[in-house]
Amino acid sequence: MNRRGKSAGAGDLFLEGSGQLRLIEKSAEQQALEKDKVECLGMKFDSDDARRAYFTERLSEKLADPEFRKTPGFPKGTDKDIIHMSDPPWYTACPNPFLTDFIVAYGRPYDPKERYERDPFAVDTSIGKTDALYKAHGYHTKVPHLAIVPSILHYTEPGDVVLDGFAGSGMTGVAAQWCGSAPAEYRKQIEAEWLQQGLPKPKWGARRAILNDLGPAASFIAANYTLPFDVAAFSRAAQRVLTEVEKELGWMYETLHTDGKSKGRINFTVWSEVFTCPECAGEVNFVQEALDSSTKRVHDRFPCPHCSAELTKSRLEKLYETRVDPVIGKTIKTPKRRAALINYSVGVARYEKAPTSADAAVLDQIAAMPLPPEVPTQVLPYMHMTHERARMDSAGVTHVHHFFMPRAAQSLASLWRHANAEHNQRLRSMLLFFVEQAIWGMSLLARYAPTHFSQVNQYLNGVYYIGSQIVDVSPWYILDGKAKRLGTTFSGLRNRQFFVATQTGTCAVIPIHNDSIDYIFTDPPFGENIYYADLNYLVEAWHRVLTEAEPEAIVDKAKKKDVNDYQALMRACFDEYARVLKPGRWMTVVFSNSANAVWRAIQEAMGTAGFVVADVRTLDKQQGSYRQVTSTAVKQDLVISAYKPTEALAGRFALGEALPENAWAFVTEHLGHVPVFSSVAGVADVIAERTAQVLHDRMVAFHVQRQLSVPLSTAEFLGGLNQRYPERDGMYFLPTQVAEYDRKRNTAAELRQLSLFVIDEASAIQWVRRELQDKPRSFQDLQPAFMREIQNWAKHEETVELKEILRQNCIHYDGSGPVPSQIHSYLSTNFKELRNLAKDDPALTAKAADRWYVPDPGKQGDLEKLREKNLLKEFEAYKQSKERKLKMFRTEAVRAGFKAAYDGQDYKTIVSVAAKLPENVLQEDEKLLMYYDVASMRLGDG
Structure with missing residues (x-):
């Protein structure tokens, strides 16, 4: 054919x-x-x-x-259920075998001759969460599409292909399309903001996108967000589904008005757990007895309806009842629940009442009905979110259908059945996209929130939790408004086309060619923040396509995954990102986790995969702007900009050669990727990536993570840095960048230093050098401030005295000989009477005596060698120690020892000493973790 x-x-x-x-x-x-x-x-x-x-x-x-x-x-x-969810080739509820064809048809082959230059770009992840499109479907976490659009505009051209391997609900795909369909007022806003920041005008036009997520629930949402459909036809179909369900099950939601004549339609019914009074053992319906009907507040104390004893919830004992579950053929034990309140409407007026015997009879009639086949009935697997964190079995939930009360089960099944009856596949998917949003909101997870105006979707986000007050809403109450809003929201999108391809699978396997993606935006799972597979299970059970959780990158006790497992899984994903991204192109990683161990794991995974971090920023929520952070700061709400090295640089290291000229080639390329200038409200920032320490760390990491020896000592690197690159404000630049920095620096009123927390010897050295850089001073002057800074010194870290730090890292002027230029510059600038004096003038030497100062790079190298010798002596003691775990040590000594062992290919020493360190120390220190990971891999290979 x-x-x-x-x-x-x-x-x-x-x-x-x-x-x-x-x-x-x-x-x-x-x-x-x-x-x-x-x-x-x-x-x-x-x-x-x-x-x-x-x-x-x-x-x-x-x-x-x-x-x-x-x-x-x-x-x-x-196969049947996977195909039923899919809309190939644009979306498959499994790995997408058509992605390579997508790239061939719409992508641009990598051209090493193509000129491509971009500075890092920080995306504001705090905006757009009230946007109607963002709220069209709920998901556990997601970055708003309006926060991603500027980043895509900055890094790509119209028609480029963007990848998100942890796509969630597909906001990256929505953003890629939005670049071509954004309304005029939005375009004007972005263009004005970029003009103010000195950025070139963005090139509008849709980008293509490839989306991947491990969860079928997520990929299904992403596909329906990004695939075009007939909005008017959907609106009609959604109303038709609700009408058909009302014809079928409307009787279940009828109640007699208090006038004894009119029929009302139930909006929601409040169910309460039943307890026993500790005094008389009488039954207590918590909602009926504790809820104040006028204020909608729950009383802390209330009387027992039987003996009038004063009760509090903590004094009550939960009642259980047993019954045979005909679905599983076993007796089950569930908390006793009774309807306590009915909210209903007669015409446009709303009322509330206590359930009557007639209402109870209807509920009994529903409870006797067989469970519809659409309702999933499988046993709830062992998961952290349902067993470790929230005991669902204590709430009577051991199988999926136990999440739903009888009336809710009948209603959801009817909604699901009528949605699936739609013959048009695209409309059917959108109807399921619409209906599935009622699954959590019509389950036992929906808590009654009496002080809230609406009872729609009143469940706790990101957790399975069943409260003692349940709200049982009608299908129309929860979905009527949603149907109207979806129609309005999606009708506002212009020029929608098939520009996005979505697949279901692990980010570690994206079936496309090498070097085929133009930009990556990704918001991966971080540690154990969110248990996506667990949380998606309830919705996926209805689709009958479930997440394969084995490759899920997460810390999960129930699945026996720790930080090491998480790092290995993330490394596999970043390896794939590095494989498919074009050389010299960018990746943006949004990071939200306050655990340093997780941050280190992400850094190590990116570096080992071949990426180089060029910029890390955190959103300043008070200023509404981004601030750069150092590696010693607490990490949370970060935006990480990393690039894949160019082919030219990668080629230098392809043969495994560690040459000084290659190290300097890396520094040159890296400086070309780092922002030249950064300021907020007229205050310039020190750019961390341009400081000597960070440049040195990046150079070392680039070699070690490629399992190469480091060709430059610290002293050689610092000396070469000053010889090769112009320095401004403690930062280094390419010669072509200096003029731009000088010009922009003149527009800033002041320079703001990096945030720095003194928690160990390394950060203490940074602090001391910063304090003395522009103001040489005596030990006595520096000591009080130093004592204030070290109040948060790490418990495991051996205390290092200020005198020792000064002796090993700085130089002391005792008044003999000419005054060093560093001290002379400070004194002549700040004291008028000392200006224009010779360096050996008695007045100048007297004022300069007893001051410590930061040495020039040449002498700094000599100090480094002396310090390293002392640190290695201490490391030898740790190596020979018989202690199973080291309680107190100098992390700097361990770092120096690991470096020396790595240079000598003594990987066993690294692994053996690492075993003596506290787990959190190893996981939270990027340098120790880097050497340990490489040593472990080398020993594993051996």
Whole structure:
């Protein structure tokens, strides 16, 4: 069978059975006939249904291949259910076998001759969370699409391909499309902001995107967010579903008004757990007895309805009842719950009442009905969120259907059934996208919030929790407004096209060619912040396609995954990112976790994969701006900008050679990727990546993470840095960058130093050098401030006296000989009477005596050698120590020892001493972790 290839002007390329491409010229009449045909991956189809049928057949063939199902991260589901969720080739609820075709059809091959230069760009992740499109579907966490748009505009051109391997609900894909469909007022706003920041005008136009997520629930949301559909037809279909459910089940939500005549429609019913009084053992309906109907507040103390004893919730004992569950054929034990309050409407007026015997009879009738087949009934697997963190079994939930009370189960099943009855696949998916948003809100997880105006989706975010007061809402109460809002929201999107391809699977396996992605924006899971697979389980059970959680990058006690496992999983994902990203291109990583161990794991995973971090910023929520942070600061709410080295630089290291000129080539390329200037409100910032310490750390890491020896000592590096690169304000620049920095620096009123927390010897050295850099002073002057700074000294860290830090890192002037230039510069600038004096003038030497100062790079090298010798002596003691765990030590000595052992290829020493360190110290120190990981890999390879 011939397969049509990519369109070629007045003809089409056809792929013949022999594999040869043949160009067939077409007449004007034929071209006119095909004008309205559907284009997909370079092929033409008579309709979108024909396109879907063709690719569904191809997907079915792929699913029949046992090897395909062995792809890491392949979800748990039958072929039928996977195909039912999918809309190939644009979306597959499994690894997408058409992504390579997507790149071939729409991407641009990597061209090493193409000129590409961008500075790092910090994205504001705090904006856009009230946007209607952002709220069109809930998800556990997501970066607003309006926060991603500027970043995509900055790093890419129209038509470029953006990748997000942890796509969640697909906001990166929405942002890529928004670059071409943004309204005029938004474009004007962005252009004005960029003009004010001195940035060039953005190039508007849609970008293509590839989205991946391990969870079928997430990828399904992402696909429906990004695939175009007939909005008017959806609005009609959504209302039709609600109407059909009302015809079928409306009787379940009828109640008699208190006038004894009118019928009302129930909005929601409040259910209460039943307790026993500790005094008389009488039953206590908590809501009926403790809730104040006028204030909607729960009383802390209230009387027992039987004996009038004063009660508090903590004194009550929960009652349970047992019954046979006909679905599983076993007796189950659940908390006793009773309807306590009905909120209903008669016309437009709303009322509340206590349930009557007639209401109870209806509920009993519903409870006797068989469970509909649409409701999932599988046993709840052992998960952190349902067993470790929240004991669902104590709430009577051991199977998925136990999350739903009888009426809610019937209603959700009817909604699901009528949505699935839609014959148009695209509309069917959107109807399920619409209906699935009621699953959590109609489950036992929905708590009654009496002081809230609305009872829609009153569940706790990011956790399974069943309260003692449950709100049982009607389908129309929870979905009527949602149907109208979705129609309005999506109708506002202009020029929607099939620009996004989505797959379900692990980020560690993206089936596309090397060097094919233009930009990566990603918000991966961090440590144990959110248990995505656990939280998605409830919705995925309805789709009957479940997450394969084994490759989920997370710290999870239930699945026996610790920080080391998390780091290994993230490294595999960043390896894949590095493989598919074009050389010299950028990746933005949004990081939200206050655990330093997780931050170190992310840094190490990125570095080992080959990325180089060029900028790390944190959002200043008071200033509404980004501040750079140092490696010793507490990390949270970070935006990390990293780049993949160019082919030219990578080629220098391809043969495994560690040469000084290669190290300097890295520094030169790195300085070319680092921001030249940064300021907020007229105050300039010191750029951390341009400081000597960070540049040295990056150079060392670049070599070690590639398992190469480091060709420059610290002294050689510091000396060479000053010889090769101009210095300004303690920062280093390329010669071509200095003029720009000087010009912009003159516009700033002052220079703001980096935030610095003194918690150990390394940070104490930084602090001392900073204090003395511009103001040489005596030990007595420096000591009081030093004592204040070290109040948060780490418990495991051996205390190092200020005198020792000064002796090993600075130089003392005792008054003999000429005054050193560092001290002379400070004194002549700040004391008028000392200006224009010779360096050996008695007045000047007297004022300069007993001051410590930061040496020039040449003498700094001599001090480094002396200090390293002393540190290695201490490391030798740790190495020989018989202690199983070192309680007190100098981390700087361990770092020096690890470096020396690495240089000598003594990997066993690194691993053996690492075993003596507290786990948190090893995991939270980026340098120790780097050497340990490489040593472990080398020993493993050996």
